Amino acid sequence: MIETGSLRPLGAVLVAALSIVGIVVFRARPNVREGWSVLGALGTVAVIASMVPGVLAGQAYVTDLGTFVPGVRFALRVDPLGLLFGLLASLLWVITTFYSIGYMRGLDEHAQTRYFAAFAASVAAAVGVAFARNLLVLFVFYELLTVATYPLVTHDETGEARAAGRKYLAYTFGGGVAVLAGTVLLYVLTGTTAFTPGGIAALAEADPVLARAVFALLLTGFGVKAALMPLHSWLPDAMVAPTPVSGLLHAVAVVKSGVFGIARVVLDVYGPGLMGDLGVGLPLAAIAAFTLLTASVIALRKDNLKRRLAYSTISQLSYIVLGLAILSPASMVGGLLHIPAHAFMKLTLFFCAGAIHVETHTDDISDMAGIGRRMPVTMLAFAVASAGMAGIPLVAGFVSKWYLLIGSVGSGQAIFAVVLLLSGVLNIAYFWPIVYQAFFETPEASDRKPLVESPLGGRYGDGPAATRADGGRPGDGRDEDPKGDRSESDRNDTAATETPLGSGTTRETDSEAAGETPPPETQDSPTETDAVQSEGEQAVDRYPSDHALPGDDRERDENTADSKNETAGPGEDRESSEHSTFHDHAYDEPHGPPAGGWEQRAFGEESSWFVLGPILTVVAGAVVLGIVPYWAIFLRVVELIVAGVTGTPRVVG
Amino acid sequence: MIPTVAVTGTAPLTGVVAALLSGVGPASVEQLLATSANSPLPPLLVAVPLLVSIATLAVGYRFDRAAWSIAAIGAVLQVAIAGTLAWRVVTAGRVIHVLGGFVPPFGIVLVVDGLSALVALLIAVVTVGVLVYLRQAGPRGLGTTGDVFNMYVFLEITGLAAYALVASGDSGLAAVAALKYLMLGTVGASLFLLGVGYALIATGTLTMADLAVRLAEVGYQSTPVRAAFAFMTVGLGVKIALFPLHTWQPDAYSASPDGVSAFISALVSTVSAYALVRVVYSVFTVEFFAANPLARDLLLYGAALSVIAGSTLAVTQREVKRTLAYSSVSQFGLVAVGFALTNRAGLVGGIIHLLGHAVMKGSLFLAVGIIAIRTDARTIEEYAGLARRVPVASAAFAVLAFAMIGVPPAVGFVGKWYILLGAVEAGEPVVALVVVASTLLTLAYFARLIERMYFSPVTDSTGPAGTVADGGESSAGRDGRESESAVADGGSAGTDAATVDRNAEDTRDTRNDSDVEADTSAGADTDGDAGSAELDPVTDDPSGREVTAGMTAVVVLAAIVAVALGLLATELEALLRPTLEVLLS
Amino acid sequence: MSAVTDLLLTRYNYLAVVVLSGIGMYMMIENRNLVKKVIGMNVFQTAIFLFFITTAYVEGGAPAILESGGGGGGGPYVSPLPQVLILTAIVVGVSLTAVALALIVRIYAEYGTLDEEALREVTGE
Known part of the structure; x- marks a missing residue:
């Protein structure tokens, strides 16, 4: 590989980072500010894309900024593996920026400047992670990524968001500390931290016990962001973030930076050969396989769509790790290819979840029966992407899983092939009901969701809180409300005087009390009032359907539901989704299907094009990646990576 | 090294003491202007040592003798200024200088009276004395002084x-x-x-x-x-x-x-x-x-204990400045760990962290000061929602805090890296563990502050915003939870009972502050005749003080320096190299 | 017997130093009155001064002073260095005491008490 000095690697990071300045400076003018976001994203992609031909031709671009600490250069280097991640993150950033604009404006979110600035910072850090020349520089950007994403996780400024932010910081800094320790040990052992395709030679001569310890430390550190069990639990909580964040960062940039770190460690620090000698591949594969299956099973039990997607992410990330850990060339191709494949598919799914939230304020799968009538394109995209997740051909997921299967069978570790197939089945099990009910069921005639609900060796609703697509929770908009405590006490009064079926009358007494006072069916169920709820848990979590009646918290009662819903009515549903003033109070608004089922919307009328456009683009990307993976560059890059590591020119036929 | 440190050590002393003795309440200004001789010298008294110390720092690392010369010239100059001033004070009574021509209450008036002139002279002389002494003791200036x-x-x-x-x-x-x-x-x-x-x-x-x-x-x-x-x-x-x-x-x-x-x-x-x-x-x-390996181990493990204990105590504090104070205990523990490792990496790490800590912690205190002047917030509870009210200082605070936590590439990280490297090289796994864990310990108390500043609703008395997780919770239960400082679910005052509770807490918090105010008003009476009373440029009286652009600029600059120092670590180490050779030989 | 006697006879200065510094320390820690604490501090410092001075003492030594005309004791001199040092240290100590007393005056003016416990209650620690 020929190394060429170039400022382009640094340029890619800087363009993204400098767009922050524009975003902050023009904070008073949203259109210009968003223009800077788009400009930053496009600029980053352009710079990175300009390096693609060179990298495919065997070049590597290096920016060397001098010595950082003795023996470690502060250098950025674009090699195939870095290009894979950098290109992916920046490409999807462009799409997500447009989606963010639609989403944030659709919900009239607060602190949008902070949001866009932190977003740009996160992507800049992710690109830095991708292009890091050595482990220490990677660590630098890895930590910066943590800091940059923290404001996004806590964006809502609610108690739940803060708790999630705390957890996020604790987990990721804990991981960072492990990476730091591993890096120092590695440096002491080998005198270098630079990435070398096929592994650092000096490491092979080091004490095997210490080498294994370093591996364990690095894996623990990167495993946090890669959400390997048991280090995963920050990820579902982080779903309180706005959906574009969950989409790009918590399905692509942040979590993949963890996976990317693992890939670097496996491919460029240890190398498959040394991993095999040290015998650390198999334990890693076992952890990945365990995570893969367990997360799928947990996903089955989640009623909140974003939480289910989060567990799906945890499971899918382990595909990548598993592919790397099996150590056969084909499985590595599969694993690495799954990085872009999963990114495109999962981003589609999150975008769909966000679109549903923006339009209908529905977050729970059990409320989504028949929603295909309301949002046909969105749900179609959702169906395609979930098919890809399950590994059905013609979508991206199939290609990567195919390589993974070949790799695991070919290397004599057929057990992992079984795990992969089983996980495919589970994928179908947790995605299919969503798609099916969206198109073929109505709110009146639908099955219970989620499919698996009863305790499996644990209490139900173990998650700290139900996560809404925007992370909203009761009264989050009330933070800024000077009349906060008044409406609060009003609401308490309401709750106290209310009878289970008296929602209609209460609503009348209530309506003049405060404009923001939530419609009764969301807040006032007496079970909510007297239930001893664990901290942070919401009624939604306990009662998958908010139509649930006291004493009958699981069974639906369609009649009551209908009568309650009439108080809200479809008209108000429409109104509130169109008038953004109400959008901060997401929880207060009617959500779930309106009475009489979802209305029919034609193609293109279901949401704004700022939302639909990105969805269609990403899902198209997922399909392209599934049909013509070579043409879509990513597979070529991946094969280049694996060839560089193993020395075999073409991995699989 | 010594002249540099000595001058940097004493020059601010001069400055601070001069400033300390010169601030005068606005009430007496007109009287002062009428009765005193005007002179451009007082600001020089403050500025010269500062400039000289910067110059010595800049030049000193390369040319040791030049550094000393500059320091000496500066110190002599300082003596001359102080001497002249003292003479003027003796002859004319009082010397004042209105900075930039801005008359109070907006401007600053430097007043030199007999006492402050003497103190300034004393410090200047001591500086020269120290310098002269150093000159004799070690011409090389490094290690032998x-x-x-x-x-x-x-x-x-x-x-x-x-x-x-x-x-x-x-x-x-x-x-x-x-x-x-x-x-x-x-x-x-x-x-x-x-x-x-x-x-x-x-x-x-x-x-x-x-x-x-x-x-x-x-x-x-x-x-x-x-x-x-x-x-x-x-x-x-x-x-x-x-x-x-x-x-x-x-x-x-x-x-x-x-x-x-x-x-x-x-x-x-x-x-x-x-x-x-x-x-x-x-x-x-x-x-x-x-x-004496025992001596080393005692120092090393004592310092490591300091890291842990300091952080733990910092987490339990309610007052921001106390948190920062305990944080210093912890960070100096880290520095001492570096020193006690007695290898090159540890020593470099200790020195870098020492310098970095001075920059970071000093400016953190200044940021706290700005925040206190602007909003009167002193406790962690009061820091809620500050980012909107004091955006620049808050941002600087956050950057400095993350630098202190050790987020690369800021100086806090580099120091930690060296110390960690030293610990691993010295074969001290326990100490290495402590150093690594110190990141998380530091995070524990800073993240709490940053979270409050940026992501918590404002909780001042004008609008206790209610974010109650679930409307149906009994107020008694909420009170119980409210009494905890960090409310995990973010549910804050929503009902009257809770508000009262909060107010009660506020009263407790601000009792110290009210002491402060009472004392200020009491002190103002006595100030008039004393002339050289104890007023300080940065007091914590929220009513009468303004945050100058300079104060903010200093904090912002410090935040930038804290990050930039990290990137310049190699250069720092290169500059330290001659010293290290001597120290470790 | 011999060890203790030996100590008492030849190292009594150290013993005095230890006793004095112990007394000083004890006063500083245990006494509730702030002024007495400062006195304790002084005693403690004095113990250290004593330590310096006595170590410089040479049996039968003369002061290290040369008289004009070459007079003065020839023989052994006591070491002048510690005496010079302690002279400085005393000055420092005195100024410290002055500052401490000034602070105490201020505390008394502020709170009307010099009792540590009472002060603790007043200041709300």
Whole structure:
């Protein structure tokens, strides 16, 4: 590989980072500010894309900024593996920026400047992670990524968001500390931290016990962001973030930076050969396989769509790790290819979840029966992407899983092939009901969701809180409300005087009390009032359907539901989704299907094009990646990576 | 090195003391203007040492002699200015200078009267004296300078200034804290002196270079030598505020004015830590540790304990300045760990972290000061939602805090990297673990603050925003939860009962502040005739003070420096190299 | 017997130093009155001064002073260095005491008490 000095690697990071300045400076003018976001994203992609031909031709671009600490250069280097991640993150950033604009404006979110600035910072850090020349520089950007994403996780400024932010910081800094320790040990052992395709030679001569310890430390550190069990639990909580964040960062940039770190460690620090000698591949594969299956099973039990997607992410990330850990060339191709494949598919799914939230304020799968009538394109995209997740051909997921299967069978570790197939089945099990009910069921005639609900060796609703697509929770908009405590006490009064079926009358007494006072069916169920709820848990979590009646918290009662819903009515549903003033109070608004089922919307009328456009683009990307993976560059890059590591020119036929 | 440190140590002293003695309340300004002679000299008195110290810092790392010359010229200049001023004061009574022509209440008037002129002259002379002494003692300037008794005198003079500075706080609490500081500081210095005595008995000399040789001749395992080391280290430990010798420090930091907290944390403790390096490496040398592994282990593990204990205590504090104070205990523990490792990486890490900490912690205190002036917020609870009200200072605070946590590439990380490297190279897994964990411990108390500043609703009395997780919770339950400082679910005051509860808490919190205000008003009466009373440029009186652009600029600049220093670590190490060679040989 | 006697006879100065510094330390820690604490501090310092001075003492030594005309004791001199040092240290100590007393005056003016416990209650620690 020929190394060429170039400022382009640094340029890619800087363009993204400098767009922050524009975003902050023009904070008073949203259109210009968003223009800077788009400009930053496009600029980053352009710079990175300009390096693609060179990298495919065997070049590597290096920016060397001098010595950082003795023996470690502060250098950025674009090699195939870095290009894979950098290109992916920046490409999807462009799409997500447009989606963010639609989403944030659709919900009239607060602190949008902070949001866009932190977003740009996160992507800049992710690109830095991708292009890091050595482990220490990677660590630098890895930590910066943590800091940059923290404001996004806590964006809502609610108690739940803060708790999630705390957890996020604790987990990721804990991981960072492990990476730091591993890096120092590695440096002491080998005198270098630079990435070398096929592994650092000096490491092979080091004490095997210490080498294994370093591996364990690095894996623990990167495993946090890669959400390997048991280090995963920050990820579902982080779903309180706005959906574009969950989409790009918590399905692509942040979590993949963890996976990317693992890939670097496996491919460029240890190398498959040394991993095999040290015998650390198999334990890693076992952890990945365990995570893969367990997360799928947990996903089955989640009623909140974003939480289910989060567990799906945890499971899918382990595909990548598993592919790397099996150590056969084909499985590595599969694993690495799954990085872009999963990114495109999962981003589609999150975008769909966000679109549903923006339009209908529905977050729970059990409320989504028949929603295909309301949002046909969105749900179609959702169906395609979930098919890809399950590994059905013609979508991206199939290609990567195919390589993974070949790799695991070919290397004599057929057990992992079984795990992969089983996980495919589970994928179908947790995605299919969503798609099916969206198109073929109505709110009146639908099955219970989620499919698996009863305790499996644990209490139900173990998650700290139900996560809404925007992370909203009761009264989050009330933070800024000077009349906060008044409406609060009003609401308490309401709750106290209310009878289970008296929602209609209460609503009348209530309506003049405060404009923001939530419609009764969301807040006032007496079970909510007297239930001893664990901290942070919401009624939604306990009662998958908010139509649930006291004493009958699981069974639906369609009649009551209908009568309650009439108080809200479809008209108000429409109104509130169109008038953004109400959008901060997401929880207060009617959500779930309106009475009489979802209305029919034609193609293109279901949401704004700022939302639909990105969805269609990403899902198209997922399909392209599934049909013509070579043409879509990513597979070529991946094969280049694996060839560089193993020395075999073409991995699989 | 020494001239640089000495000048940097004493120059701000001059500045601060001059400033300390010169601020005058607006009431007496007209009278002052009428009765005093105007002169451009007072600002020079403050500016010259600062400029000189910067110049010596800049030049000194390359050209040691030039540094000394500049320092000497500066110090002489300082003496000349102070002398002239003193003369003018003697002849004309009072000398004032209206800075930039801005008349109070917006501008600053520097007033030099007899006392402040004398103090300024004294400091200037001491500076020159120290410089002259250094010139004689070590022409190379590095590693061979100083004598341990002078170090004692220097420590005590710095200490004296620090005690006075702490006491310059407006409240009576400041006096109590200063007394506590004084007593413990004196004990520390006396123990140091005792150590010097043992060294003297053992060797008959006090010059560092000589001591190093003679101590080796006497034998590092002889009892007087060991005793000397023990007393000197413990004495310095008090001054540095290592756990468990730190008890003076939180009170002193929290009771003194913010500028003084910054000064003490940035300079006084730092200078003491610097003295520790000198004692450990120049006087006792690395061989002493080799001969007495127990001494090294005690210092090392004591410092490691300081890291953990300091952080743990910091987490439990409610007042921001106390949190920062305990944070200093922890960070100086880290510095001492670096020193005690006695290898190159550890020493470099210790020094870098020492410098970095001075920048970071000093400016954190300044940021806290700005925030306090703007919003009167002092406790962690009161920091909720501050980012919207004080955006720039909050941003600087956040950057500095993350730098302190050790987020790369800021200086906090680089120091930690070196220390960690040193710990691993020295084969000290436990210490390495502590160093690594210190990141998380630091995170524990800073993340709490940052979260409140940026992501919590404002909780001041005008609008206690209600974010109640679930509308149906009984108020009794909420009260119980409310009493905890960090409410996990973010449910804050929503009902009347909870609001009352909060107000009660506020009352408790602000009682100290009301003391402050009462004292200010009481002090204002006596100020008129005293002329040189204890007013300080940065007092914590929210009503009458404005945040100048300069104050904000300093904090922002410090935040940038904290990050930039990290990227310049290699250059720093290159500059330190000659010193390191001497110290580690 | 011999060890203790030996100590008492030849090292009594150290013993005095230890006793004095112990008394000083004890006063500083245990006494509730702030002024007495400062006195304790002084005692403690004095112990250390004593330590210096006595170590410099040489049996039968003369002061290290040369009289004009070459007079003065020939023989052994006591070491002048510690005496010089302690002279400085005393000055430092005195100024410290002055500052401490000034602070105490201020505390008394502020709170009307010099009792540590009472002060603690007043200041709300």
